[in-house]
Structures are given as structure tokens and as C-alpha cells.
Amino acid sequence: MSAYLLPDSLAELFKTAASTDAVPGGGCVACVSANLGVALLLKAIRITLKSKPGLAILQEAEERLLGYAGQCLDYAQQDAEVFFQFLAAYKLPESTGAEQTLRLKSIEQAAVSATQLGIVISAMGNDILQLCCEIKPDIKLSIVADIVAGAHLVFSMIAVAIENANANLSDIQSVYPDLKASVLKAQTQSQALLAALV
Template identity: 30%
Template sequence: MSDSLWDVTLADLRARTASASPTPGGGSVAAVTAAFGCALVLMALEITARRDPAVGDAIATGRSLLDRLEPAADRDVELFEDYLRARRLPRGTDEERATRRAAVAAASAAATEGPLAAAAVAVEALEWAFSVLPLVAGPVVSDVRAGADLLLGSVLATLRGAEANVAQMGDDAPAFTARLDALRRAAEAAHARIDRTPEEPR
């Protein structure tokens, strides 16, 4: 795909996702979901800002997170297409097979690093969502919680895709698995803190 996922309509994105094309796949859709989760929390803050300008710093932090989350969708497509190109390399001779193995290994590592980086930003967004809960106006607390639900789902979905790559990594797999597990625990812990926070009308 040459165009950005952010330049197509929602209907087109849905249709592409539901097609036989391998992209956009789980990582890209998860990244889009994370951006919308972050956007929901921002909406709650923007509504709150109408009566409480003191939330401006929290909004600025959220905008920065959103700017970091958005590129992950297109990046995931690029990385997976690089991986597919590596898989299509010729393997008729020993030299070609060695070249292909090295290319597939490098592409697999890159296609795992990308999702891990995206998941890490989504975890930051979850922690930010928790930090703004006491700031938002009562009626839109549910939007912060809904945004956090989407962010958690995005992290878990992203890590599922990364796990599929790790399974093919051989000696490098344990280090990647440890990072996956750490991100999953961090996301679940941040979301649990949000769930445990009682709603207090303002």
C-alpha cells in the first residue's frame, strides 16, 4: 500500500482489513485503535478545559503521545511488507539460501521492534490516562476509561503479532519474549489502576 492508512476513509480501511491482503494486519489495526483510544482521553480533557484551563499541560502531553502513536500504523505495514519481500528472495543455491535466511532474520527482528516500540508508547498513554482521571469533568470520565480500554486492547493485540515473529527468531527469542512480557505486565497494571480508581463527580 503506497498511501497512508490515515488518508483513507474508515470504510476503505475496514474493507482493506477484511480483504485477503495481509496488510493492514493486526499491528496496523492495533496502532489505529491506540490512536483513537488516546484521542478519546484527549476529548475528555478538551471538554474539561472549557471550565478548567489548568488541564492544558495534560492536553499537551496527550497531543505529543498521539503524534507518536499515529505513525505506527503505516510503519507496521512497511515492516511487514519488508518481511514478505525477504521471504520471496530466491533460494535455489546455498548462497541464495544463506542470503535469504539473513534477510528474513533481519526483517523479522525489525518487524518485532516496530510493534514493541508502538506498544511502549501505548503503555505511556495508559499511564497518562490514569494521571488525568482526577482532572476530567465527571460526565466524561467514562470516555477516559473507554480510551484506556482501547489502549489496553491495542497493546495486547500488538504483542500477539510480535509473538508470532519471536517464534521464528531462534537465539534472539528469549530477549524479545522478556520485553513482550514486561510490556504486557505494564499495560495490564496501568489499566488495573484506572479500573480501581473510583469516579468522583466534579
């Protein structure tokens, strides 16, 4: 369990994000931003459904996006927790050979856990971008800008997750080639989806 809990207000999140505290960092804040991006996607769907109430693709998308909105906030909290794992690992004693070995292993495990979380976050973000591509043709023209804005906020979450994953893997990527390949695949997919959308 981390010593950080995601605040209930954006004003409090802004205050802590702008502080010198270790968390919330970029990953956490980007997940909250993606949550707001999903809110814009829901707005565009709901406004469109007022004039096209029976459009099944939008009704199904609305249901899925509600789930993604909650996941974004869950991942924001998890991002803070995995960062605390890093901090705890780096603070381990290293006076003896055994302590040094344990410390290095703990740092490596924290890096792997953080990278795996980044891959999961990226996969969810790519699912949202794919959904944006599918629904955009049915959205009212006057509100399509909210689809684009929401998609960019989600893309930012993916970009930060990938950046963090690459940093985590910088010293251990040769030991975990599958993780590196998954990160690269998520990055390529997100770029292609955003390009198709805008």
C-alpha cells in the first residue's frame, strides 16, 4: 500500500502535482487526464444520442467508456504505488554483499512491475483510441472536436506510460526482451490509431 491517495479534487491534485513530492508524477497525472478525456468522449456520444437515440454503436461505446473511466483512475493510483516500490527498493541498505544483491533484485522487480503496468495502461488506451476511430463517423459534426480532444488526452496517457516503461527497462531490457517488444508494439499501435483518427 502506498502513502499516497489520489485526491478528490482537481485543485488538490494540481497542488500536489506541482509540489516537490515524489508523487503524483507524470504517469498518475496522465491517467487522470485520460479520465477527463473519456468524459469528453462520453459528452460527444451523449449529445449525438439525443438526435440519434437508437444508434447501437454509440450506446455500446458509452457503456465501455464508463468502464474505462474508472480504470483510468485505478491506474492513476497504481502508478503511484509502483513508484513507491521503486523508492523503497532504492532505500534498502547496501552495506554487505547480500544487502546489495537484495537491493538490486528489488530495484529490478520494481522496474518490471512498473513496466508491466505501463503496458497494461497502454493497452487500455489503445482500446479507447480504437473505439474513437469506430464511433467518430457517427458523432455529430459540431461535437467531433471533443472526440479529438479526448483522444489526445488518452494518447498522452499512453505516451507517458511508454516513456516510463522505456526508462524502467533502460538497464535491463536485454534480460526482458518480451517486455521491450510489448512496449514498442503499444507505441506503434497508439501512433497509428491517433493518425487514423485525426
